Amino acid sequence: MTLARDTKIGIIGLGRLGAASAEVFQRSGYELVAVSARSDVSRRRAEKCIPNIPILCPQEVAERADCIILTVPDDAISAVSDEIVAAGAIVAGDLVVHLSGRCGLDVLGSARMVSAIPLACHPAMTFAGTDEDANLLASSPFGITSLPEHKHYAEGFVQAIGGNPVWIPDEKRTMYHAAMVFGANNLISLVATSIQAMKAAGIDDAGRFLAPILRASLENAIVLGPKALTGPVRRGDVGTVVGHIKALREEMPGLITGYVDFARFTAEMALNEELNAPEILHKVLATLRHVNTSEQGD
Template sequence: MNTTPHPDPRDRPARLTVGVVGAGRVGPALAASLQLAGHRPVAASGVSDASRRRAAALLPDVPLVEPAEVLRRAELVLLTVPDDALPGLVAGLAETGAVRPGQLLVHTSGRFGARVLDPALRAGALPLALHPAMTFTGTPVDVQRLAGCSFGVTAPEELRLAAEALVIEMGGEPEWIDEDKRPLYHAALALGANHLVTLVAQSLELLRTAGVGAPDRMLGPLLGAALDNALRSGDAALTGPVARGDAGTVAAHIEELRAHAPATVAGYLAMARATADRALAHGLLQPRLAEDLLGVLAATAGGGEGTGPHEGPHEGPHEGPHEGPHEGPGGTGGHDGTDGPEGPEGTEGTAR
Protein backbone atom coordinates (compact mmCIF):
# COMPACT_ATOMS: atom_id res chain seq x y z
CA MET A 1 0.00 0.00 0.00
CA ASN A 2 1.26 3.47 -0.85
CA THR A 3 1.31 5.46 2.37
CA THR A 4 3.10 8.54 1.04
CA PRO A 5 0.90 11.61 1.63
CA HIS A 6 -0.22 13.57 -1.39
CA PRO A 7 1.86 16.66 -2.04
CA ASP A 8 0.61 20.11 -1.22
CA PRO A 9 -1.53 21.24 -4.20
CA ARG A 10 0.80 24.22 -4.62
CA ASP A 11 3.67 21.79 -5.32
CA ARG A 12 1.77 19.62 -7.79
CA PRO A 13 2.25 20.19 -11.51
CA ALA A 14 -0.73 21.53 -13.39
CA ARG A 15 -2.81 19.06 -15.42
CA LEU A 16 -0.65 18.32 -18.43
CA THR A 17 -0.97 16.86 -21.88
CA VAL A 18 1.20 13.72 -21.99
CA GLY A 19 3.09 12.11 -24.86
CA VAL A 20 5.02 8.84 -25.07
CA VAL A 21 8.03 8.30 -27.33
CA GLY A 22 8.61 4.53 -27.42
CA ALA A 23 5.43 2.61 -26.64
CA GLY A 24 7.17 -0.42 -25.15
CA ARG A 25 6.09 -1.99 -21.88
CA VAL A 26 6.91 1.02 -19.71
CA GLY A 27 5.65 4.15 -21.45
CA PRO A 28 1.97 3.27 -21.86
CA ALA A 29 1.75 2.09 -18.24
CA LEU A 30 3.20 5.34 -16.90
CA ALA A 31 0.99 7.41 -19.17
CA ALA A 32 -2.05 5.45 -18.02
CA SER A 33 -1.08 6.11 -14.40
CA LEU A 34 -0.73 9.81 -15.12
CA GLN A 35 -4.14 9.73 -16.76
CA LEU A 36 -5.64 8.36 -13.53
CA ALA A 37 -4.11 11.38 -11.78
CA GLY A 38 -5.91 13.75 -14.14
CA HIS A 39 -3.33 14.31 -16.86
CA ARG A 40 -4.31 13.76 -20.49
CA PRO A 41 -2.36 11.45 -22.86
CA VAL A 42 -2.54 12.93 -26.33
CA ALA A 43 0.02 11.10 -28.49
CA ALA A 44 2.39 8.14 -28.59
CA SER A 45 4.95 6.70 -30.98
CA GLY A 46 5.73 3.05 -31.54
CA VAL A 47 7.12 1.02 -34.41
CA SER A 48 6.23 -2.60 -33.72
CA ASP A 49 2.94 -4.44 -33.76
CA ALA A 50 3.40 -5.23 -30.07
CA SER A 51 3.82 -1.52 -29.30
CA ARG A 52 0.66 -0.69 -31.14
CA ARG A 53 -1.27 -3.37 -29.28
CA ARG A 54 0.02 -2.11 -25.92
CA ALA A 55 -0.86 1.47 -26.76
CA ALA A 56 -4.34 0.40 -27.84
CA ALA A 57 -4.88 -1.56 -24.60
CA LEU A 58 -3.51 1.00 -22.14
CA LEU A 59 -4.09 4.25 -24.02
CA PRO A 60 -7.24 3.75 -26.11
CA ASP A 61 -8.03 6.53 -28.57
CA VAL A 62 -4.53 8.00 -28.23
CA PRO A 63 -3.10 8.41 -31.75
CA LEU A 64 0.24 6.90 -32.78
CA VAL A 65 2.40 9.50 -34.52
CA GLU A 66 6.05 10.27 -35.23
CA PRO A 67 8.27 11.23 -32.24
CA ALA A 68 8.54 14.87 -33.33
CA GLU A 69 4.77 15.09 -33.50
CA VAL A 70 4.50 13.64 -29.99
CA LEU A 71 6.65 16.51 -28.74
CA ARG A 72 4.61 19.04 -30.67
CA ARG A 73 1.37 17.91 -29.01
CA ALA A 74 2.48 17.22 -25.43
CA GLU A 75 3.61 19.36 -22.51
CA LEU A 76 5.03 16.34 -20.66
CA VAL A 77 6.89 13.80 -22.81
CA LEU A 78 7.95 10.34 -21.60
CA LEU A 79 11.05 9.05 -23.40
CA THR A 80 10.78 5.29 -22.82
CA VAL A 81 13.31 3.89 -25.27
CA PRO A 82 16.19 1.45 -24.63
CA ASP A 83 19.09 2.93 -22.67
CA ASP A 84 21.54 2.79 -25.55
CA ALA A 85 19.10 4.61 -27.85
CA LEU A 86 18.37 7.45 -25.45
CA PRO A 87 21.36 9.79 -26.03
CA GLY A 88 20.93 9.71 -29.80
CA LEU A 89 17.18 10.24 -29.55
CA VAL A 90 17.57 13.28 -27.29
CA ALA A 91 20.27 14.79 -29.49
CA GLY A 92 18.20 14.25 -32.63
CA LEU A 93 15.05 15.78 -31.16
CA ALA A 94 16.99 18.82 -29.97
CA GLU A 95 18.85 19.30 -33.27
CA THR A 96 15.65 19.17 -35.32
CA GLY A 97 13.91 21.76 -33.16
CA ALA A 98 11.30 19.36 -31.83
CA VAL A 99 11.96 20.35 -28.21
CA ARG A 100 10.02 23.36 -26.92
CA PRO A 101 11.04 25.73 -24.11
CA GLY A 102 9.25 24.88 -20.86
CA GLN A 103 8.44 21.33 -21.98
CA LEU A 104 8.86 18.62 -19.33
CA LEU A 105 11.05 15.89 -20.80
CA VAL A 106 11.11 12.71 -18.70
CA HIS A 107 13.22 9.64 -19.42
CA THR A 108 12.83 6.32 -17.60
CA SER A 109 16.32 4.88 -18.00
CA GLY A 110 17.90 3.51 -14.86
CA ARG A 111 21.43 3.98 -16.15
CA PHE A 112 21.25 7.69 -16.96
CA GLY A 113 20.55 10.70 -14.79
CA ALA A 114 19.37 14.10 -15.98
CA ARG A 115 22.58 15.02 -17.86
CA VAL A 116 21.70 12.81 -20.81
CA LEU A 117 18.95 15.37 -21.44
CA ASP A 118 21.41 18.29 -21.66
CA PRO A 119 20.79 18.84 -25.41
CA ALA A 120 17.10 19.28 -24.62
CA LEU A 121 17.93 21.46 -21.61
CA ARG A 122 19.86 23.80 -23.88
CA ALA A 123 16.75 24.00 -26.04
CA GLY A 124 14.74 25.12 -23.02
CA ALA A 125 13.24 21.81 -21.85
CA LEU A 126 12.87 20.82 -18.19
CA PRO A 127 14.79 17.52 -17.69
CA LEU A 128 13.67 14.75 -15.31
CA ALA A 129 14.95 11.18 -14.84
CA LEU A 130 12.22 9.03 -13.28
CA HIS A 131 13.07 5.32 -13.27
CA PRO A 132 10.49 2.88 -11.88
CA ALA A 133 12.18 0.04 -9.98
CA MET A 134 9.72 -2.47 -11.37
CA THR A 135 9.54 -5.12 -14.05
CA PHE A 136 6.83 -4.56 -16.64
CA THR A 137 4.61 -6.96 -18.58
CA GLY A 138 3.00 -4.56 -21.05
CA THR A 139 -0.47 -5.25 -19.61
CA PRO A 140 -2.86 -3.26 -17.38
CA VAL A 141 -1.51 -5.06 -14.30
CA ASP A 142 1.56 -2.80 -14.58
CA VAL A 143 -0.52 0.22 -13.61
CA GLN A 144 -1.59 -1.52 -10.39
CA ARG A 145 1.99 -2.54 -9.59
CA LEU A 146 3.11 1.07 -9.60
CA ALA A 147 1.31 1.55 -6.29
CA GLY A 148 4.13 1.73 -3.76
CA CYS A 149 6.82 1.20 -6.42
CA SER A 150 10.07 3.07 -5.78
CA PHE A 151 11.28 5.44 -8.49
CA GLY A 152 14.92 6.47 -8.85
CA VAL A 153 14.63 10.26 -9.26
CA THR A 154 17.35 12.57 -10.61
CA ALA A 155 16.68 16.15 -11.67
CA PRO A 156 17.99 19.68 -11.22
CA GLU A 157 17.32 20.88 -7.69
CA GLU A 158 14.79 23.46 -8.87
CA LEU A 159 12.71 20.67 -10.43
CA ARG A 160 12.90 18.29 -7.48
CA LEU A 161 9.40 19.03 -6.15
CA ALA A 162 7.86 18.64 -9.61
CA ALA A 163 9.68 15.32 -10.17
CA GLU A 164 8.65 13.91 -6.81
CA ALA A 165 5.07 15.08 -7.27
CA LEU A 166 4.79 13.28 -10.62
CA VAL A 167 6.09 10.06 -9.04
CA ILE A 168 3.59 10.31 -6.19
CA GLU A 169 0.78 10.97 -8.66
CA MET A 170 1.67 7.69 -10.38
CA GLY A 171 1.37 5.92 -7.03
CA GLY A 172 5.12 5.60 -6.58
CA GLU A 173 7.65 6.43 -3.89
CA PRO A 174 10.40 8.87 -4.95
CA GLU A 175 13.97 7.92 -4.04
CA TRP A 176 16.58 10.57 -4.87
CA ILE A 177 19.64 9.21 -6.73
CA ASP A 178 22.68 11.42 -7.33
CA GLU A 179 23.66 11.82 -10.97
CA ASP A 180 27.00 10.05 -10.58
CA LYS A 181 25.43 7.12 -8.71
CA ARG A 182 22.91 6.20 -11.42
CA PRO A 183 24.99 3.42 -13.07
CA LEU A 184 25.68 1.80 -9.69
CA TYR A 185 22.02 2.10 -8.71
CA HIS A 186 20.97 0.46 -11.96
CA ALA A 187 23.58 -2.30 -11.64
CA ALA A 188 22.18 -3.12 -8.20
CA LEU A 189 18.66 -3.48 -9.56
CA ALA A 190 19.82 -5.58 -12.51
CA LEU A 191 21.83 -7.84 -10.21
CA GLY A 192 18.80 -8.47 -8.03
CA ALA A 193 15.91 -8.58 -10.50
CA ASN A 194 17.31 -9.59 -13.90
CA HIS A 195 19.56 -12.33 -12.55
CA LEU A 196 16.79 -13.58 -10.27
CA VAL A 197 14.71 -14.44 -13.33
CA THR A 198 17.59 -16.46 -14.78
CA LEU A 199 18.16 -18.32 -11.50
CA VAL A 200 14.47 -19.14 -11.07
CA ALA A 201 14.14 -20.31 -14.69
CA GLN A 202 17.15 -22.59 -14.29
CA SER A 203 15.77 -23.98 -11.04
CA LEU A 204 12.41 -24.71 -12.70
CA GLU A 205 14.13 -26.56 -15.54
CA LEU A 206 16.23 -28.66 -13.15
CA LEU A 207 13.20 -29.62 -11.08
CA ARG A 208 11.38 -30.74 -14.22
CA THR A 209 14.41 -32.82 -15.17
CA ALA A 210 14.33 -34.32 -11.67
CA GLY A 211 10.72 -35.39 -12.26
CA VAL A 212 8.86 -32.73 -10.28
CA GLY A 213 5.44 -32.31 -11.85
CA ALA A 214 4.68 -28.80 -10.58
CA PRO A 215 8.01 -27.05 -10.00
CA ASP A 216 6.39 -23.63 -9.80
CA ARG A 217 4.19 -24.79 -6.92
CA MET A 218 7.23 -26.23 -5.15
CA LEU A 219 9.40 -23.16 -5.64
CA GLY A 220 6.78 -20.49 -4.92
CA PRO A 221 6.61 -20.80 -1.11
CA LEU A 222 10.35 -21.50 -0.82
CA LEU A 223 11.46 -18.52 -2.89
CA GLY A 224 8.86 -16.25 -1.30
CA ALA A 225 10.18 -17.12 2.16
CA ALA A 226 13.81 -16.73 1.05
CA LEU A 227 13.12 -13.31 -0.44
CA ASP A 228 11.25 -12.16 2.64
CA ASN A 229 14.03 -13.42 4.93
CA ALA A 230 16.72 -11.77 2.81
CA LEU A 231 14.93 -8.41 2.76
CA ARG A 232 14.45 -8.56 6.53
CA SER A 233 17.78 -10.01 7.62
CA GLY A 234 20.30 -9.67 4.78
CA ASP A 235 23.20 -12.12 5.00
CA ALA A 236 21.87 -13.57 8.26
CA ALA A 237 19.21 -15.29 6.13
CA LEU A 238 21.80 -17.42 4.29
CA THR A 239 21.07 -21.14 4.50
CA GLY A 240 21.97 -24.24 2.50
CA PRO A 241 25.04 -26.39 1.93
CA VAL A 242 27.43 -23.56 1.03
CA ALA A 243 26.62 -21.54 4.15
CA ARG A 244 26.93 -24.73 6.22
CA GLY A 245 30.20 -25.78 4.60
CA ASP A 246 28.82 -29.09 3.29
CA ALA A 247 31.56 -29.67 0.71
CA GLY A 248 30.39 -33.17 -0.17
CA THR A 249 26.89 -31.96 -0.99
CA VAL A 250 28.23 -29.15 -3.15
CA ALA A 251 30.47 -31.61 -5.00
CA ALA A 252 27.46 -33.85 -5.64
CA HIS A 253 25.48 -30.86 -6.95
CA ILE A 254 28.23 -29.97 -9.40
CA GLU A 255 28.51 -33.56 -10.62
CA GLU A 256 24.75 -33.74 -11.29
CA LEU A 257 24.67 -30.36 -12.98
CA ARG A 258 27.54 -31.36 -15.26
CA ALA A 259 25.67 -34.51 -16.23
CA HIS A 260 22.20 -33.02 -16.74
CA ALA A 261 22.57 -29.25 -17.23
CA PRO A 262 26.19 -28.29 -17.98
CA ALA A 263 25.20 -24.74 -18.93
CA THR A 264 24.27 -24.09 -15.29
CA VAL A 265 27.62 -25.10 -13.79
CA ALA A 266 29.39 -21.75 -14.25
CA GLY A 267 26.54 -19.88 -12.62
CA TYR A 268 26.35 -22.34 -9.73
CA LEU A 269 30.09 -22.00 -9.09
CA ALA A 270 30.01 -18.20 -9.24
CA MET A 271 27.08 -17.95 -6.83
CA ALA A 272 28.59 -20.58 -4.52
CA ARG A 273 31.83 -18.58 -4.29
CA ALA A 274 29.94 -15.35 -3.66
CA THR A 275 27.80 -17.06 -1.02
CA ALA A 276 30.86 -18.56 0.67
CA ASP A 277 32.55 -15.16 0.77
CA ARG A 278 29.54 -13.53 2.38
CA ALA A 279 28.97 -16.39 4.81
CA LEU A 280 32.63 -16.25 5.89
CA ALA A 281 32.60 -12.48 6.26
CA HIS A 282 29.52 -12.62 8.49
CA GLY A 283 30.68 -15.53 10.64
CA LEU A 284 28.10 -17.98 9.33
CA LEU A 285 30.59 -20.36 7.66
CA GLN A 286 33.30 -21.80 9.89
CA PRO A 287 36.80 -21.36 8.40
CA ARG A 288 37.70 -25.03 8.99
CA LEU A 289 34.67 -26.12 6.95
CA ALA A 290 35.35 -23.48 4.32
CA GLU A 291 38.66 -25.13 3.42
CA ASP A 292 37.12 -28.26 1.92
CA LEU A 293 34.29 -26.26 0.35
CA LEU A 294 36.63 -23.83 -1.40
CA GLY A 295 38.80 -26.74 -2.47
CA VAL A 296 35.81 -28.31 -4.22
CA LEU A 297 34.99 -25.05 -5.97
CA ALA A 298 38.60 -24.41 -7.00
CA ALA A 299 39.12 -27.96 -8.30
CA THR A 300 35.88 -27.84 -10.24
CA ALA A 301 36.60 -24.46 -11.75
CA GLY A 302 39.99 -25.73 -12.89
CA GLY A 303 38.47 -28.80 -14.46
CA GLY A 304 39.96 -31.12 -11.84
CA GLU A 305 38.21 -34.08 -10.33
CA GLY A 306 39.45 -33.72 -6.79
CA THR A 307 37.43 -32.53 -3.86
CA GLY A 308 40.28 -32.27 -1.41
CA PRO A 309 40.97 -29.37 0.89
CA HIS A 310 41.90 -26.02 -0.44
CA GLU A 311 45.64 -25.44 -0.26
CA GLY A 312 46.69 -22.91 2.28
CA PRO A 313 44.56 -21.14 4.85
CA HIS A 314 41.66 -19.02 3.71
CA GLU A 315 42.45 -15.66 5.27
CA GLY A 316 39.19 -13.89 4.55
CA PRO A 317 36.28 -13.62 2.20
CA HIS A 318 38.35 -12.22 -0.64
CA GLU A 319 41.50 -14.30 -0.37
CA GLY A 320 42.35 -17.77 -1.60
CA PRO A 321 42.49 -19.09 -5.16
CA HIS A 322 39.04 -18.07 -6.22
CA GLU A 323 38.52 -14.50 -7.25
CA GLY A 324 35.35 -13.81 -5.28
CA PRO A 325 32.24 -12.02 -6.41
CA HIS A 326 34.03 -8.86 -7.46
CA GLU A 327 35.70 -10.16 -10.57
CA GLY A 328 33.16 -10.64 -13.33
CA PRO A 329 31.47 -7.78 -15.14
CA GLY A 330 28.64 -6.12 -13.30
CA GLY A 331 25.19 -6.31 -14.81
CA THR A 332 23.62 -3.12 -16.02
CA GLY A 333 20.23 -4.36 -17.08
CA GLY A 334 18.00 -2.66 -19.58
CA HIS A 335 14.55 -1.23 -19.59
CA ASP A 336 11.45 -3.40 -19.52
CA GLY A 337 10.45 -3.79 -23.10
CA THR A 338 11.09 -0.21 -24.06
CA ASP A 339 10.66 0.61 -27.69
CA GLY A 340 13.01 2.65 -29.81
CA PRO A 341 11.62 5.25 -32.19
CA GLU A 342 13.40 3.76 -35.20
CA GLY A 343 14.07 0.13 -34.37
CA PRO A 344 12.75 -2.99 -32.70
CA GLU A 345 11.63 -3.15 -29.14
CA GLY A 346 14.21 -3.39 -26.45
CA THR A 347 14.04 -5.96 -23.72
CA GLU A 348 14.68 -5.72 -20.06
CA GLY A 349 14.85 -7.75 -16.95
CA THR A 350 14.26 -4.37 -14.11
CA ALA A 351 14.29 -2.83 -13.15
CA ARG A 352 14.12 -2.07 -13.95
Protein backbone atom coordinates in the same frame (compact mmCIF):
# COMPACT_ATOMS: atom_id res chain seq x y z
CA MET B 1 4.21 19.76 -4.98
CA THR B 2 2.65 17.50 -7.58
CA LEU B 3 2.46 17.78 -11.34
CA ALA B 4 0.02 20.51 -12.38
CA ARG B 5 -3.33 18.98 -13.27
CA ASP B 6 -3.47 20.76 -16.63
CA THR B 7 -0.11 19.36 -17.76
CA LYS B 8 -0.38 17.71 -21.18
CA ILE B 9 1.38 14.35 -21.31
CA GLY B 10 3.10 12.88 -24.38
CA ILE B 11 4.90 9.55 -24.46
CA ILE B 12 7.58 8.58 -26.96
CA GLY B 13 8.12 4.83 -27.05
CA LEU B 14 5.31 2.41 -26.27
CA GLY B 15 6.93 -0.71 -24.97
CA ARG B 16 5.68 -2.31 -21.75
CA LEU B 17 6.77 0.61 -19.58
CA GLY B 18 5.47 3.22 -22.02
CA ALA B 19 2.07 1.56 -22.19
CA ALA B 20 1.86 1.27 -18.40
CA SER B 21 2.84 4.95 -18.07
CA ALA B 22 0.12 5.97 -20.52
CA GLU B 23 -2.52 4.03 -18.61
CA VAL B 24 -1.47 5.39 -15.23
CA PHE B 25 -1.38 9.04 -16.27
CA GLN B 26 -4.79 8.74 -17.91
CA ARG B 27 -6.17 7.00 -14.83
CA SER B 28 -4.71 9.76 -12.65
CA GLY B 29 -6.70 12.38 -14.53
CA TYR B 30 -4.02 13.80 -16.81
CA GLU B 31 -4.58 14.54 -20.48
CA LEU B 32 -2.61 12.17 -22.66
CA VAL B 33 -2.34 14.13 -25.91
CA ALA B 34 -0.37 11.69 -28.09
CA VAL B 35 2.04 8.77 -28.14
CA SER B 36 4.73 7.57 -30.52
CA ALA B 37 4.70 3.88 -31.36
CA ARG B 38 6.87 2.82 -34.28
CA SER B 39 6.65 -0.97 -34.33
CA ASP B 40 3.55 -2.99 -35.17
CA VAL B 41 3.68 -4.55 -31.70
CA SER B 42 3.72 -1.11 -30.06
CA ARG B 43 0.84 0.08 -32.22
CA ARG B 44 -1.26 -2.92 -31.28
CA ARG B 45 -0.40 -2.27 -27.64
CA ALA B 46 -1.59 1.34 -28.02
CA GLU B 47 -4.85 0.24 -29.61
CA LYS B 48 -5.49 -2.13 -26.71
CA CYS B 49 -4.35 -0.01 -23.76
CA ILE B 50 -5.12 3.55 -24.83
CA PRO B 51 -7.65 3.55 -27.67
CA ASN B 52 -8.50 6.90 -29.27
CA ILE B 53 -5.14 8.45 -28.37
CA PRO B 54 -3.31 9.78 -31.47
CA ILE B 55 -0.24 7.83 -32.56
CA LEU B 56 2.17 10.38 -34.01
CA CYS B 57 5.86 10.83 -34.79
CA PRO B 58 8.13 11.89 -31.89
CA GLN B 59 8.28 15.51 -33.06
CA GLU B 60 4.48 15.83 -33.16
CA VAL B 61 4.12 14.22 -29.73
CA ALA B 62 6.60 16.70 -28.27
CA GLU B 63 4.91 19.66 -29.93
CA ARG B 64 1.56 18.79 -28.32
CA ALA B 65 2.86 18.00 -24.83
CA ASP B 66 4.16 19.98 -21.87
CA CYS B 67 5.63 16.84 -20.30
CA ILE B 68 7.43 14.57 -22.75
CA ILE B 69 8.17 11.10 -21.40
CA LEU B 70 10.85 9.06 -23.16
CA THR B 71 10.47 5.31 -22.72
CA VAL B 72 12.76 4.32 -25.57
CA PRO B 73 15.78 2.00 -25.03
CA ASP B 74 18.64 3.50 -23.03
CA ASP B 75 20.96 3.82 -26.00
CA ALA B 76 18.33 5.78 -27.97
CA ILE B 77 17.41 8.40 -25.36
CA SER B 78 20.04 10.94 -26.32
CA ALA B 79 19.32 10.62 -30.06
CA VAL B 80 15.56 11.00 -29.58
CA SER B 81 16.07 14.03 -27.32
CA ASP B 82 18.40 15.58 -29.88
CA GLU B 83 15.91 14.87 -32.67
CA ILE B 84 12.93 16.56 -31.08
CA VAL B 85 15.01 19.50 -29.84
CA ALA B 86 16.49 20.04 -33.32
CA ALA B 87 12.96 20.03 -34.73
CA GLY B 88 12.01 22.87 -32.40
CA ALA B 89 9.44 20.68 -30.63
CA ILE B 90 10.83 21.37 -27.13
CA VAL B 91 10.48 24.81 -25.61
CA ALA B 92 11.66 26.43 -22.39
CA GLY B 93 9.82 25.08 -19.36
CA ASP B 94 8.83 21.75 -20.91
CA LEU B 95 9.46 18.70 -18.75
CA VAL B 96 11.55 16.09 -20.57
CA VAL B 97 11.57 12.89 -18.53
CA HIS B 98 13.27 9.60 -19.25
CA LEU B 99 12.50 6.46 -17.25
CA SER B 100 15.87 4.73 -17.61
CA GLY B 101 17.62 3.35 -14.57
CA ARG B 102 21.18 3.57 -15.88
CA CYS B 103 21.10 6.95 -17.57
CA GLY B 104 21.32 10.26 -15.79
CA LEU B 105 20.87 13.79 -17.04
CA ASP B 106 23.65 13.83 -19.66
CA VAL B 107 21.44 12.09 -22.23
CA LEU B 108 19.02 15.02 -21.99
CA GLY B 109 21.71 17.63 -22.54
CA SER B 110 20.09 19.00 -25.70
CA ALA B 111 16.80 19.56 -23.86
CA ARG B 112 18.63 21.41 -21.12
CA MET B 113 20.28 23.65 -23.72
CA VAL B 114 16.86 25.03 -24.73
CA SER B 115 15.90 25.60 -21.06
CA ALA B 116 13.66 22.57 -20.80
CA ILE B 117 13.60 20.71 -17.46
CA PRO B 118 15.45 17.35 -17.68
CA LEU B 119 14.41 14.63 -15.24
CA ALA B 120 15.44 10.99 -14.76
CA CYS B 121 12.67 9.04 -13.00
CA HIS B 122 13.15 5.28 -12.99
CA PRO B 123 10.46 2.97 -11.59
CA ALA B 124 12.07 0.25 -9.48
CA MET B 125 9.74 -2.38 -10.88
CA THR B 126 9.64 -5.11 -13.53
CA PHE B 127 6.93 -5.24 -16.18
CA ALA B 128 5.89 -8.49 -17.83
CA GLY B 129 3.42 -7.04 -20.32
CA THR B 130 0.35 -8.07 -18.32
CA ASP B 131 -2.77 -6.16 -17.29
CA GLU B 132 -1.15 -5.61 -13.88
CA ASP B 133 1.69 -3.46 -15.22
CA ALA B 134 -0.13 -0.15 -14.68
CA ASN B 135 -0.99 -1.06 -11.08
CA LEU B 136 2.62 -2.06 -10.42
CA LEU B 137 3.90 1.21 -11.86
CA ALA B 138 1.51 3.33 -9.79
CA SER B 139 2.73 1.80 -6.53
CA SER B 140 6.46 1.70 -7.34
CA PRO B 141 9.35 3.47 -5.71
CA PHE B 142 11.19 5.62 -8.25
CA GLY B 143 14.89 6.44 -8.41
CA ILE B 144 14.88 10.14 -9.33
CA THR B 145 17.65 12.46 -10.47
CA SER B 146 17.46 16.11 -11.44
CA LEU B 147 19.28 19.38 -11.11
CA PRO B 148 18.90 20.66 -7.52
CA GLU B 149 16.56 23.45 -8.59
CA HIS B 150 14.32 20.93 -10.38
CA LYS B 151 14.00 18.36 -7.60
CA HIS B 152 10.42 19.37 -6.83
CA TYR B 153 9.49 18.69 -10.46
CA ALA B 154 10.88 15.15 -10.27
CA GLU B 155 9.09 14.49 -6.99
CA GLY B 156 5.87 15.95 -8.37
CA PHE B 157 6.08 13.81 -11.51
CA VAL B 158 6.33 10.62 -9.45
CA GLN B 159 3.77 11.62 -6.84
CA ALA B 160 1.26 12.46 -9.58
CA ILE B 161 0.80 8.75 -10.25
CA GLY B 162 1.11 7.59 -6.65
CA GLY B 163 4.76 6.58 -6.71
CA ASN B 164 7.39 7.09 -4.02
CA PRO B 165 10.39 9.23 -5.12
CA VAL B 166 13.85 8.31 -3.81
CA TRP B 167 16.80 10.56 -4.66
CA ILE B 168 19.72 9.03 -6.63
CA PRO B 169 22.84 11.19 -7.25
CA ASP B 170 23.55 11.48 -10.96
CA GLU B 171 27.00 9.91 -10.65
CA LYS B 172 25.55 6.86 -8.82
CA ARG B 173 22.83 5.92 -11.31
CA THR B 174 24.86 3.22 -13.06
CA MET B 175 25.65 1.57 -9.72
CA TYR B 176 22.01 1.92 -8.71
CA HIS B 177 20.94 0.17 -11.91
CA ALA B 178 23.56 -2.56 -11.54
CA ALA B 179 22.13 -3.26 -8.08
CA MET B 180 18.68 -3.51 -9.64
CA VAL B 181 19.94 -6.05 -12.18
CA PHE B 182 21.48 -8.17 -9.42
CA GLY B 183 18.26 -8.22 -7.43
CA ALA B 184 15.62 -8.43 -10.15
CA ASN B 185 16.87 -9.61 -13.55
CA ASN B 186 19.32 -12.13 -12.12
CA LEU B 187 16.68 -13.37 -9.72
CA ILE B 188 14.44 -14.32 -12.65
CA SER B 189 17.31 -16.17 -14.31
CA LEU B 190 18.07 -18.05 -11.09
CA VAL B 191 14.46 -19.02 -10.46
CA ALA B 192 13.95 -20.14 -14.06
CA THR B 193 17.10 -22.27 -13.81
CA SER B 194 15.94 -23.75 -10.51
CA ILE B 195 12.62 -24.70 -12.11
CA GLN B 196 14.45 -26.27 -15.04
CA ALA B 197 16.64 -28.34 -12.71
CA MET B 198 13.66 -29.35 -10.57
CA LYS B 199 11.88 -30.66 -13.66
CA ALA B 200 15.00 -32.71 -14.43
CA ALA B 201 14.60 -34.18 -10.93
CA GLY B 202 11.11 -35.39 -11.89
CA ILE B 203 8.87 -32.64 -10.45
CA ASP B 204 6.48 -31.64 -13.23
CA ASP B 205 4.80 -28.66 -11.55
CA ALA B 206 8.15 -27.30 -10.44
CA GLY B 207 7.06 -23.66 -10.18
CA ARG B 208 4.29 -24.38 -7.72
CA PHE B 209 6.49 -26.79 -5.78
CA LEU B 210 9.25 -24.19 -5.37
CA ALA B 211 7.01 -21.18 -4.74
CA PRO B 212 6.83 -21.45 -0.91
CA ILE B 213 10.57 -21.77 -0.35
CA LEU B 214 11.37 -19.09 -2.92
CA ARG B 215 8.96 -16.61 -1.34
CA ALA B 216 10.28 -17.37 2.14
CA SER B 217 13.89 -17.04 0.99
CA LEU B 218 13.22 -13.69 -0.67
CA GLU B 219 11.46 -12.31 2.40
CA ASN B 220 14.24 -13.56 4.68
CA ALA B 221 16.89 -12.00 2.43
CA ILE B 222 15.11 -8.64 2.47
CA VAL B 223 14.70 -8.65 6.25
CA LEU B 224 17.88 -10.39 7.40
CA GLY B 225 20.38 -9.87 4.57
CA PRO B 226 23.32 -12.36 4.53
CA LYS B 227 22.23 -13.82 7.87
CA ALA B 228 19.36 -15.47 5.98
CA LEU B 229 21.84 -17.78 4.21
CA THR B 230 21.12 -21.48 4.65
CA GLY B 231 22.16 -24.62 2.79
CA PRO B 232 25.19 -26.83 2.31
CA VAL B 233 27.70 -24.08 1.49
CA ARG B 234 27.06 -22.14 4.69
CA ARG B 235 27.05 -25.39 6.71
CA GLY B 236 30.26 -26.56 5.05
CA ASP B 237 28.73 -29.79 3.75
CA VAL B 238 31.42 -30.44 1.16
CA GLY B 239 30.08 -33.91 0.34
CA THR B 240 26.72 -32.45 -0.58
CA VAL B 241 28.27 -29.78 -2.78
CA VAL B 242 30.38 -32.41 -4.56
CA GLY B 243 27.28 -34.57 -5.00
CA HIS B 244 25.39 -31.68 -6.56
CA ILE B 245 28.18 -31.06 -9.04
CA LYS B 246 28.31 -34.75 -9.94
CA ALA B 247 24.55 -34.83 -10.57
CA LEU B 248 24.73 -31.71 -12.70
CA ARG B 249 27.65 -33.11 -14.70
CA GLU B 250 25.58 -36.20 -15.51
CA GLU B 251 22.26 -34.50 -16.30
CA MET B 252 22.71 -30.74 -16.82
CA PRO B 253 26.41 -29.97 -17.37
CA GLY B 254 25.60 -26.48 -18.63
CA LEU B 255 24.68 -25.47 -15.07
CA ILE B 256 27.97 -26.44 -13.43
CA THR B 257 29.72 -23.12 -14.00
CA GLY B 258 26.79 -21.17 -12.57
CA TYR B 259 26.47 -23.49 -9.58
CA VAL B 260 30.19 -23.25 -8.75
CA ASP B 261 30.30 -19.47 -9.20
CA PHE B 262 27.32 -18.89 -6.93
CA ALA B 263 28.59 -21.41 -4.38
CA ARG B 264 31.90 -19.54 -4.24
CA PHE B 265 30.10 -16.21 -3.89
CA THR B 266 27.98 -17.67 -1.07
CA ALA B 267 31.00 -19.13 0.71
CA GLU B 268 32.86 -15.83 0.55
CA MET B 269 29.82 -13.96 1.86
CA ALA B 270 29.44 -16.45 4.71
CA LEU B 271 33.14 -16.02 5.47
CA ASN B 272 32.94 -12.23 5.50
CA GLU B 273 29.83 -12.29 7.68
CA GLU B 274 31.36 -14.90 10.05
CA LEU B 275 28.43 -17.27 9.55
CA ASN B 276 30.59 -20.36 10.12
CA ALA B 277 34.13 -21.27 11.19
CA PRO B 278 36.69 -19.97 8.67
CA GLU B 279 38.40 -23.34 8.30
CA ILE B 280 35.09 -24.95 7.27
CA LEU B 281 34.30 -22.31 4.66
CA HIS B 282 37.87 -22.36 3.31
CA LYS B 283 37.45 -26.10 2.78
CA VAL B 284 34.36 -25.41 0.66
CA LEU B 285 36.26 -22.81 -1.36
CA ALA B 286 39.17 -25.22 -1.91
CA THR B 287 36.73 -27.85 -3.17
CA LEU B 288 35.19 -25.38 -5.60
CA ARG B 289 38.63 -24.36 -6.89
CA HIS B 290 39.38 -28.05 -7.52
CA VAL B 291 36.17 -28.34 -9.55
CA ASN B 292 37.26 -25.42 -11.72
CA THR B 293 40.70 -26.97 -12.22
CA SER B 294 39.13 -30.32 -13.12
CA GLU B 295 36.80 -28.68 -15.63
CA GLN B 296 39.71 -26.88 -17.29
CA GLY B 297 41.61 -30.16 -17.46
CA ASP B 298 38.68 -31.81 -19.25
